[in-house]
Amino acid sequence: MILHDYWRSSAAFRVRIALALKGLEPGRRYVHLRKGEQRTPGFLAKNPLGLVPVLEDGGPPLTQSLAILEYLEETHPEPALLPAAPAERAWVRAVALAVACDIHPLNNLRVLHYLQRELLVDAAARDRWYAHWVTEGLAAIEQMLEKRPGPGPFCLGKAPSLADVCLVPQVFNAWRFHVPVDPYPLVAAVVDACMKLPAFERSQPSKQPDAE
Numbered sequence: 001m002i003l004h005d006y007w008r009s010s011a012a013f014r015v016r017i018a019l020a021l022k023g024l025e026p027g028r029r030y031v032h033l034r035k036g037e038q039r040t041p042g043f044l045a046k047n048p049l050g051l052v053p054v055l056e057d058g059g060p061p062l063t064q065s066l067a068i069l070e071y072l073e074e075t076h077p078e079p080a081l082l083p084a085a086p087a088e089r090a091w092v093r094a095v096a097l098a099v100a101c102d103i104h105p106l107n108n109l110r111v112l113h114y115l116q117r118e119l120l121v122d123a124a125a126r127d128r129w130y131a132h133w134v135t136e137g138l139a140a141i142e143q144m145l146e147k148r149p150g151p152g153p154f155c156l157g158k159a160p161s162l163a164d165v166c167l168v169p170q171v172f173n174a175w176r177f178h179v180p181v182d183p184y185p186l187v188a189a190v191v192d193a194c195m196k197l198p199a200f201e202r203s204q205p206s207k208q209p210d211a212e
Contacts (some may be wrong), residue, residue: 001026004054007208011065012053020199022076030210038104081142081162095163099170145186153193
């Protein structure tokens with residue numbers, strides 16, 4: 001098993017957490033996004049979108065973090081990242097997708113670069129764009145946590161799930177851009193609970209071998 005990774009990628013962070021929770025230690029290949037290594041022919045052959053993460057596990061390269069997370073859940077089901085009850089599984093997936101589909105794509109590195117380089121948006125306006133979509137998204141997740149179908153301390157229950165795996169990297173990204181998370185106490189409490197676990201702690205960006 002080989003993970004193609006970049007230390008600061010939120011999507012790759014999700015996969016690192018899941019791998020660590022499941023006790024898997026893949027080989028690592030580092031793709032420096034700021035140097036454009038994701039656009040080399042060799043990497044584009046693995047993922048035509050030129051994005052990390054990519055996971056190789058004996059078959060075709062696997063792309064898209066949520067698809068990789070589902071693959072890991074199906075091939076290494078313990079510990080489970082999805083609850084047993086269908087309604088709870090749907091709720092956990094909804095939180096994960098709120099991050100992966102509604103918040104993160106609007107703040108991806110290539111989107112921010114396009115705003116600045118092609119649309120000539122200055123850095124301050126770019127950061128306002130980022131903060132708007134992150135705060136809107138985290139406010140919605142805070143409301144979801146208020147109405148979650150069970151107790152914490154994690155997004156749902158006494159063990160981390162797919163929802164936590166996606167939420168924590170998004171909050172790290174918010175901190176990076178100095179977007180306060182204090183207005184979302186339930187979100188902050190989930191992140192605090194997660195970061196007490198070794199799998200989350202050692203998966204964070206600053207702990208990666210390619211961190212700058």
